[in-house]
Amino acid sequence: MSAELTPYEIFEAGPVHLQCGITLPDAKLAYATYGRLNAALDNVVVYPTRYGGSHADNEFLIGPGMALDPEKYFIIVPNMLGNGVSSSPSNTPVPLAGPDFPLITQYDNVMLQERLLREVFGITKVRLACGWSMGGQQAYHWAALFPDKVEAMACFCGQAITAGHTYVFLEGVKHALITDPAWMQGRYKEPPWRGLTAKGRVWAGWVLSQEWFREELWRGMGYVSVEDYLKNVWDAMYYGLDANDMLSLIATWQACDISANPLYNGDREAALKAITAKSIVLPCRTDFYFPPEDNAREVAVMPDAELRVIDSVWGHYAGGGRNQPDTDAIDAALRELLA
Template sequence: MTPYEVFEAGNVALQCGITLTNARLAYATHGTLNAARDNVIVYPTRYGGNHADNDFLIGPGMALDPGKYFIVVPNMLGNGVSSSPSNTPIPLAGPDFPAITQYDNVMLQERLLREVFGVETVRLACGWSMGGQQAFHWAALFPDRVAAMACFCGQAITAPHTYVFLEGVKHALITDPEWKQGRYSEQPWRGLTAKGRVWAGWVLSQEWFRQEIWRDMGFQTVEDYLKNTWDAMYYGLDANDMLSLIATWQACDISANPLYNGDRAAALGAITARSIVMPCRTDFYFPPEDNAAEVAGMHNAELRVIDSIWGHYAGGGRNPADTAFIDTALRELLA
């Protein structure tokens, strides 16, 4: 893992009614904050990822150029780097870790920018998947402080079908007898392997498998690809951390907070940031139709569909053409 810093946030009152004591927000930065403190990009992490996994969109000559911008990459609570079930002491350890919402994440990130860097305005909030959920929250919770927003393969509100898909992933993990209601003495490897196999069928499209793209990656058969890519995908990650992130994903609702009190139309309508929402045509998690409904309720937003067979991975740096598509959109937002 690449280096990171930690914002010691103290005791944080969460939406679930529990106080997260000695909360820690891990983050990485790229570039230099300018004197006006107005060159800030917030680029949060995705499910199962950490700050290093966002590097594919950051670099000289790219839209997220550290030579021009101060890019802050905060790790979500629950991801194993920031405060999480795996690194929080009793009585909030493991399965007793409190439920986290994206509102909790973004409010803590706002404190990081304000208290550590003296930053009040954000040039761009962007992210892939759960990172996109957080970008949406940034734009809705601080509409007068976020100039632009980009969400690639993500949503403002977790759709019912996505909720159900995540139930399948979750139960593949917790039905391992070694899970022991989250009080395992060693990681439930069978459950983590089953979770990977379930995920493999959702993250890429039927067309990706029909074209046997796995052959281009050096695998001989589909089973060869599953065995060598997916069976150990989540080894090295903590099961309770993964379940915490799933719960955060399932609960995602841009309006479920004291500012909007469940009024989704008001939350979407409050976003003034110039926004480009980029679903992938073949994404099973976040299909274009769901994003189209969200964009219809926004005043300064564009739906720009990634025409790719890479499914959800179109947003994650796996295919150069898809990454270039996203980079072009970010460049426009920053122009």
Template sequence: MSDQKVYSAGAFTLQSGLTLPDARVAYVTHGTLNPAKDNVILYPTRYAGTHDDQPPLIGPGKALDPEKYFIVIPNTLGNGLSSSPSNTPAPLGGPDFPRVTHYDNVLLQEQMLRTLWGIEELRLVCGWSMGGQQSFHWAAIFPGRVRAMSCFCGQAITAPHTHVFLEGMKYALKTDAAFMGGYYREQPWRGFTAQGRAWAGWALSQEWYRQERWRDLGFTSLEDYLKRAWDGAYFKRDANDMLSLIATWQACDISDNPLYNGDRAAALGAITARSIIMPGRTDFYFPPEDNAAEVAQMPNAELRVIESIWGHYAGGGKLQADTDFVDAALKELLA
């Protein structure tokens, strides 16, 4: 990966009305910006992820080829590298960090691209999960400046069922006695363990567990998999950061902004970019039916279902066949 850099935007007023006095976006780049500045791919990060999680789709011969394209990976606000509860001083740090929306993320990313490199057009914006949510927002907020868009295992509008699931993830952290309303002296590791165990049942499908696919990953039993893969999965994270990202996820709605004022049909209909939306067949967070309803309202979009038992991870680079499926669709968009 390229060395991480930070774009400092100065004072940035969020959609909530609160201002971050020193808004920062951590980012990395791959490849070289061409003189015409028309070879730019934006690849935002997922929930609980950073730029270090993006490599499976990046490399020579892949769709996201740094020998052809200038690939920018901005870290989502709240992820611990960009402005987040854990790195923002009082009175806006910790549990007092303002609510962030994807509208905020996209406006700040657009400012960064324009200020640092003079970039006005994206050849492609794509992403997995929350990165895909940002891709939807980019295509709706700047429809004339995005040529192609892809979301894999994500949505333009967080569905009610997903909202409820995320409530459970929030309260797994909040009900740990060590959480102390967010003013904790140590991370609520018991809450993280509870969150990991709960997430394990949502991230992968029934069939994945039925086939005991955890054996393919080197685990000797189901309990061995839960203990070693999930119990400590979030121990290196900050609880307030995770809650900030959950709040952003729950608030995801491409029409909830001054451009569309809640008109979801108008926001989806404004996406003129050639788009391929790729839900996972067994994804509990973002089922294909929700994406099908969104694609039906988009004038230049196609739904391609990833036929995988890997649940939400079908878009996350865990299985090579699934990654190849996503890569092939991105190559079409870039052709």
């Protein structure tokens, strides 16, 4: 997680039966809230976390004068299962610890999040569900699983269904970790540093575009060469994160399919058509994970959706607060949906 962990609460969910057929006996959903819930319970924004991130990493889009203004909205940021803050391989006791932690789907995540809103706050209406990357996957799931509850949805640099090309990319990241001899089938005595370093180097070549490197934008960050940038930014990017947690999130990402649940039974078109929320889907023109062409297919089926491409060389990072013009474009879209 790239940001310092800011205050959060824990929803003690008790036994949670997962799609994979395993029960988490004492599931914990960590979440943070920003702003106040109004008397009508209708100023709610759900803004789930992304791969490798916590609630603190979402705060770049929350603030006075922004679309997600805590003076106006009650913003709930739930941490995905597996991210090291909610129930995860690194904090779950045996027999489900480490590599024995079960597969989590985005359906599992969102069904648990809906329980949090309903059981803790009495919330039955969501003004906006939004998110970046894996957070956008969850926003899509919110809108499809609870079409009568979600009024608006925004996904920035994310998808409803993980594409085959992205699945293969994630296989490369996964194998960078698990081929480190220190990984020991997930029962490592110390972090698999070589695998974590390799994971960072693989990720660096995918998260930013060819144009970004061609324009040498790393120079604006104070680095004198590509290798200088890789060494100082990416080699230790994942050192503070647990390898089994990262593998759990990869498995969740690879399994993402908006229709893979009892409501839609694999009918992807039906799941997308069920999204009645006013939606803006914001891919980046240069995103290798979630290219605009994939989102265009999704949006074409949705009843009230707009495809709005972010024209940026920042690739997947266009959705993550790294470049202010990209963040401004996302903020403007959220402002429209909340108007």
